[in-house]
Each structure stands twice: as structure tokens, then as C-alpha cells.
Amino acid sequence: MQKVTRLTDKDRPKVLIIDDSAYDRNRSKKVELLARCFDHASLKMRFYKGFRMLTLGWSDGHTFLPIDFPCSVRKSLKLIAFLKISKNALAAINVERIRFSQPLNRLPDMIRRALANEVEASYVLMDSWFTLPPLVKAIVKQGLDVIGMVKKTKQRYLVNGKPVSLKQLYQLAQPVESKKGILRSIDTVMKNGTPVKIVFIQNRNKRSE
Structure with missing residues (x-):
């Protein structure tokens, strides 16, 4: 992360991007915590069997790096999110027993962890699925502007x-x-x-x- 930051012009805007991707496992039968999920991003607006991968990424307009990605499930789960902060160190962020909840409730903590690990950003980009008053307010309180549909x-x-x-x-x-x-x-x-x-x-x- 720091290597990419050094290669980026100081005047170039750096942003955090929120994305909610579908992890499709329709053919699976015996996968732990497999759930029936709704794909709001699909043109067919379909249900699928699998997981929802909520991703927080960093970008400077040319490079995109995923930096935090809890998986949405229907049961309590202990997740480990990894964030590379230097050449010789890999910080393991222990997210203790994340209970099933809406992805919106997790995003403020994901952004807080990124900023705490010296990830530089001025804006948070998101689509209309996430641009809701409680989340916008929580992000603005952390000193970041929000751009979204x-x-x-x-x-x-x-x-x-x-x-x-x-x-x-x-x-x-x-x-x-x-x-x-x-x-x-x-x-x-x-x-x-x-x-x-x-x-x-x-x-x-x-x-x-």
C-alpha cells in the first residue's frame, strides 16, 4: 500500500470505494454458512446461493486495491481481515464475532480501520445501494466526503x-x-x-x- 502511495502524485485525489459483490456458489451443497442471497446489482434482480462479499477498496484513478472485505452470512462468525501496511508486516485485524446484519452497519468500522492504518483518502465513492442518511452521516463524521448516486x-x-x-x-x-x-x-x-x-x-x- 505504501509503495503505491509513494508512486501517486500528491495532488491526485485518492478515494475509498465501497462495493458489494456476489460470490456465487449455486452448485454447492455442503459449504459452511452458505446462504440464499439477493443480487441487487444484477439486471435480472435474482436470488442466488452463496455469499455477499462487501469490499472496501482504495484507488487513485489508475490502481484499485481491496483493503477490507468481511463476508455477509446468516450466522455469527469470527472473521479475519488482512491489511498490508508495510513491506515486512501484515496486520491481522480481528473482527470479533460479527453477527448477521446489514452491510451498512459494518462500513463505518471498515473505513475507521483503513484510516487507522494510514490509508490516505479524501472521498468515499458508492452506488445508490449505500447512499443512505445514516451511513453518509457516519462517514462524514470521520472527516471524509461522500460521492454517490x-x-x-x-x-x-x-x-x-x-x-x-x-x-x-x-x-x-x-x-x-x-x-x-x-x-x-x-x-x-x-x-x-x-x-x-x-x-x-x-x-x-x-x-x-
Whole structure:
């Protein structure tokens, strides 16, 4: 990790990336802690037999390094996550008996461990599956900014003290004409008090959205 950091320009942004990958074991029958999982990233939105591999990675735009990866299971489990911190040392992070829970509950601790082991990053990148108010607030408290997509959910934002939906927020946002692909943007606050900037962009795959 330190070798890669030395090769990276100091002015180049360094980020942590959150990803939730499917570890498919559909043909297995006698694998410890095998579970039926839902693949939210698949276009088929399918169920599969296997595990969910929650991964925290580091990137400078050219290199990607996975640095923490607990596996989501349905029973209590003692996991060991390994993080290489120097040439001659391998730190074993003992995650004591992680109980089955939503991956969102584990991410703040994963990021905290990375920062404690001198992993440099200014941003955390994630998709819409993870961009929820409790997680965003927990990451911001650790001194990192969050960049992620947002789903159309029942989530509300505060504008002049009034809660509004994402659709209503779009109507209140100011149009942006100078930047290609960006339609509107607005500074607002999540209901949990976390300040955010919402940027509305054109869907490249579906021009009507």
C-alpha cells in the first residue's frame, strides 16, 4: 500500500470505494454458512446461493486495491481481515464475532480501520445501494466526503426547514447551463442534519430521465 502511495502524485485525489459483490456458489451443497442471497446489482434482480462479499477498496484513478472485505452470512462468525501496511508486516485485524446484519452497519468500522492504518483518502465513492442518511452521516463524521448516486425513495431533504422529496427538490434546484450533462444542482440538508449537494444529471442510457 505504501509503495503505491509513494508512486501517486500528491495532488491526485485518492478515494475509498465501497462495493458489494456476489460470490456465487449455486452448485454447492455442503459449504459452511452458505446462504440464499439477493443480487441487487444484477439486471435480472435474482436470488442466488452463496455469499455477499462487501469490499472496501482504495484507488487513485489508475490502481484499485481491496483493503477490507468481511463476508455477509446468516450466522455469527469470527472473521479475519488482512491489511498490508508495510513491506515486512501484515496486520491481522480481528473482527470479533460479527453477527448477521446489514452491510451498512459494518462500513463505518471498515473505513475507521483503513484510516487507522494510514490509508490516505479524501472521498468515499458508492452506488445508490449505500447512499443512505445514516451511513453518509457516519462517514462524514470521520472527516471524509461522500460521492454517490441517490435513489428515488421516501427519503426527505430539508429546504428552508421544510421536508421535500427528491422530485420536489429537482423543481426547486437551479438549472445549470454551463456544464454538459448536468441539469440542476442544489445545496440542501438531510433530515439527520447532514449537509449535502444534490446534482441532477442526464441519464446517458435513457435520455427521457
